[in-house]
């Protein structure tokens with residue numbers, strides 16, 4: 543077992559951290575106010591190879607390991623959770639396109655996503671089906687040369703900023719559940735597609751909302767994978783994104799802890815720095831301990847993927863524990879900063895609202911625990 547980064551990995555992490563600190567961190571709070579991602583900054587991230595770096599070179603990636611991709615994700619997320627969301631979407635969705643889109647579609651879109659020129663979202667949830675995703679109702683009806691989509695998707699990230707969307711739709715009969723769902727690549731500016739953003743707690747720069755499909759024509763070539771098999775084929779990519787989500791959230795906690803140690807050593811109360819009190823330092827020390835354990839879990843999950851070994855159970859662990867832990871650590875860091883932490887003079891209140899979303903998005907903790915329990919019971 544070797545925990546050291548290679549020289550190449552270290553160089554990439556250093557470059558990503560430097561870029562994140564200089565270019566991304568300063569606009570974190572301003573982008574929340576503008577409720578937009580910075581597209582020019584995304585292009586710069588793309589030029590430097592920070593979006594979907596694990597992709598094939600022929601698609602504009604750098605062919606780094608999944609673990610290295612996670613390290614780069616982590617480097618960026620501590621500076622701005624929301625800009626890093628585009629990395630998450632890029633890694634999850636280019637992997638799906640590379641595997642299930644035809645060559646022409648893959649060649650058209652993957653390089654643009656890697657370069658930060660296009661954002662590709664994923665639309666699975668509907669007003670009546672979230673955890674029970676196999677119950678989705680959005681209909682794709684076969685037509686000459688393609689399909690006609692009708693229905694609504696709900697709570698979709700980057701709803702009005704994404705250029706294209708992977709949309710899950712029912713192609714089987716209404717009782718077919720997971721065995722009657724197909725996935726399609728849909729251009730968001732196409733005829734019949736409209737969106738409505740929600741007022742939400744956090745992640746304002748990303749934005750969430752509904753997408754409405756009214757007689758939207760999607761050509762046959764835009765179907766991803768086989769008809770009716772999207773659940774068994776396309777959704778397998780979610781294990782990768784679950785490990786990345788873990789690191790994305792933990793990076794926010796790590797940055798918050800770093801700032802809190804500094805603050806505790808400078809802020810004085812009762813004539814001494816507050817760091818002189820174990821009541822201040824012990825919660826931070828406990829947080830460091832759990833942060834370390836959770837990061838290693840995420841690294842191991844990505845390492846398993848790199849080895850081609852099963853990692854669904856570990857990925858589910860990454861998706862429920864690290865987002866919850868990150869929320870608790872940021873909360874502790876906010877308290878360490880006293881009244882200042884409660885204001886937007888510091889980024890903690892925004893970080894708290896931003897990371898909370900991923901205790902729900904991409905599957906709740908209960909659903910992740912169901913995956914773990916199913917696996918463990920199956921081993922008996």
Ligand SMILES: Cc1cc2nc3c(=O)[nH]c(=O)nc-3n(C[C@H](O)[C@H](O)[C@H](O)COP(=O)(O)OP(=O)(O)OC[C@H]3O[C@@H](n4cnc5c(N)ncnc54)[C@H](O)[C@@H]3O)c2cc1C
Pocket residue numbers: 663664665666667671672673674696697698699700745750899900902903904905906907908909
């Ligand atoms: C920040 C954010 C980003 C998102 N981004 C996207 C996106 O880009 N694309 C997309 O498709 N969706 C997205 N979603 C939607 C998200 O995937 C769903 O909200 C999630 O899967 C839960 O579905 P639901 O909200 O309908 O809750 P429900 O399924 O109605 O569940 C409600 C509660 O009941 C619990 N529950 C449900 N069933 C069970 C069970 N069998 N056992 C125990 N507990 C259960 C859940 O854990 C939850 O606490 C996002 C959501 C958020 C908050």
